[in-house]
Amino acid sequence: MATVLSVSGSPSPTSRTTRLLRHVDARLAAHGHRVVPFEVRSLPAEALLAADTSHPELARALDLFGQADGVVIGTPVYKAAYSGLLKALLDVLPQYALAGKTVLPLATGGSTAHVLAVDYALRPVLASMGAEHITQGWFVLDRHIGVREDGSTAVERETDVLLTPVVDAFAAALDRRSRPAGGKAPEPVLAG
Numbered sequence: 653m654a655t656v657l658s659v660s661g662s663p664s665p666t667s668r669t670t671r672l673l674r675h676v677d678a679r680l681a682a683h684g685h686r687v688v689p690f691e692v693r694s695l696p697a698e699a700l701l702a703a704d705t706s707h708p709e710l711a712r713a714l715d716l717f718g719q720a721d722g723v724v725i726g727t728p729v730y731k732a733a734y735s736g737l738l739k740a741l742l743d744v745l746p747q748y749a750l751a752g753k754t755v756l757p758l759a760t761g762g763s764t765a766h767v768l769a770v771d772y773a774l775r776p777v778l779a780s781m782g783a784e785h786i787t788q789g790w791f792v793l794d795r796h797i798g799v800r801e802d803g804s805t806a807v808e809r810e811t812d813v814l815l816t817p818v819v820d821a822f823a824a825a826l827d828r829r830s831r832p833a834g835g836k837a838p839e840p841v842l843a844g
């Protein structure tokens with residue numbers, strides 16, 4: 653079992669990106685991984701913008717990165733790139749905070765015109781932080797992430813059909829690094 657930190661970089665309280673990530677988290681948990689959901693917007697803004705890593709909440713966020721075997725990085729596309737909020741957090745992490753980790757980049761956006769933001773904007777930043785393995789990323793249109801009457805998330809079927817193998821490939825990459833040859837898959841766990 654690997655520990656996966658699942659980070660949403662949207663500032664929105666009704667974020668589609670966060671919904672997408674929680675959908676992905678459930679699949680990773682079903683693969684037997686321990687998932688720790690995290691929203692950058694939960695961090696104290698003043699400490700984040702002042703890069704005050706002595707603040708307990710920022711220090712905790714840094715610890716969560718340190719303890720993770722895998723990291724899902726989700727961001728809305730803003731101005732053809734990632735969100736400033738996500739970058740603010742990445743900037744306070746150590747230079748090689750992703751060293752030895754497996755990383756899945758995901759983005760949501762309003763237009764397919766910016767589908768390449770995942771590979772041309774986000775991926776190079778993650779690579780510069782020493783990520784051992786960045787698996788195939790994915791872009792999802794915001795209108796393909798819906799909310800059901802009961803408040804649960806509905807990912808458009810065709811989108812989910814394409815997203816699922818991307819998530820499964822990330823889960824398999826985590827398996828390869830964390831499971832001894834011939835080892836048995838552990839029970840799924842969703843951490844709070």
Ligand SMILES: Cc1cc2nc3c(=O)[nH]c(=O)nc-3n(C[C@H](O)[C@H](O)[C@H](O)COP(=O)(O)O)c2cc1C
Binds near residue numbers: 670727730733760
């Ligand atoms: C400030 C801002 C800039 C945006 N820029 C783009 C953009 O350049 N390309 C794009 O496809 N969508 C853009 N969008 C749309 C968002 O990426 C899209 O709605 C996304 O799913 C929002 O995610 P969220 O609900 O998690 O915040 C922008 C939205 C905002 C608020």
